[in-house]
Amino acid sequence: EADIYQTPRYLVIGTGKKITLECSQTMGHDKMYWYQQDPGMELHLIHYSYGVNSTEKGDLSSESTVSRIRTEHFPLTLESARPSHTSQYLCASSEFNDEKDTQYFGPGTRLTVL
Amino acid sequence: AQKITQTQPGMFVQEKEAVTLDCTYDTSDPSYGLFWYKQPSSGEMIFLIYQGSYDQQNATEGRYSLNFQKARKSANLVISASQLGDSAMYFCAMREGRNSGGGADGLTFGKGTHLIIQP
Numbered sequence: 001e002a003d004i005y006q007t008p009r010y011l012v013i014g015t016g017k018k019i020t021l022e023c024s025q026t027m028g029h030d031k032m033y034w035y036q037q038d039p040g041m042e043l044h045l046i047h048y049s050y051g052v053n054s055t056e057k058g059d060l061s062s063e064s065t066v067s068r069i070r071t072e073h074f075p076l077t078l079e080s081a082r083p084s085h086t087s088q089y090l091c092a093s094s095e096f097n098d099e100k101d102t103q104y105f106g107p108g109t110r111l112t113v114l
Numbered sequence: 115a116q117k118i119t120q121t122q123p124g125m126f127v128q129e130k131e132a133v134t135l136d137c138t139y140d141t142s143d144p145s146y147g148l149f150w151y152k153q154p155s156s157g158e159m160i161f162l163i164y165q166g167s168y169d170q171q172n173a174t175e176g177r178y179s180l181n182f183q184k185a186r187k188s189a190n191l192v193i194s195a196s197q198l199g200d201s202a203m204y205f206c207a208m209r210e211g212r213n214s215g216g217g218a219d220g221l222t223f224g225k226g227t228h229l230i231i232q233p
Contacts, residue, residue, distance in 0.1 A: 090157075092159075092220075102149070102161055103149075103161070107156070108159075
């Protein structure tokens with residue numbers, strides 16, 4: 001059973017606001033990921049991290065930024081939200097030494113920017 | 115070119131019947147992993163089953179099995195004895211380039227199949 005948490009679950013904000021989506025996991029996983037998913041569509045990787053102080057951009061270009069100061073915490077920040085950022089954001093983690101490298105997902109944050 | 119192709123946007127299946135969800139993939143990497151996830155309407159992604167490219171046998175997890183045909187590059191998910199609670203989106207995903215040192219690259223997902231189980 002995966003223990004990965006995301007807050008808030010739902011967020012509705014106005015254009016231009018700065019927001020931070022929180023993601024934390026209690027499994028001690030080294031690797032963490034952020035995916036973006038538009039309604040009814042596939043997930044796209046936007047950021048990932050190998051461990052503390054490691055962050056990399058994913059396949060889909062995103063205006064968001066991430067940080068990894070603690071192993072268990074991988075927040076995503078949008079400095080100035082726009083309607084085009086409206087989407088679901090899913091956080092995941094996996095164990096570095098797991099041969100399968102199975103990613104376990106949090107419940108997601110559904111972001112709506114008005 | 116699409117790396118993961120799921121050709122069934124939606125499926126209606128009678129309760130208790132078996133269902134097969136199609137997935138084909140495209141990679142030139144000899145080492146890769148294939149995953150199936152279930153996404154209910156609540157939005158979370160639930161891991162169902164994994165198949166490694168070097169696995170000799172098809173993966174099974176309870177009512178889920180993976181029909182892995184490497185030469186055809188297909189990894190179809192089979193759900194036996196479907197239940198109403200199986201109604202959800204199902205995503206096939208691939209991880210490429212696994213080596214002994216590991217890697218943090220993410221998964222590539224297909225567009226999903228919306229499965230509806232009818233009573």
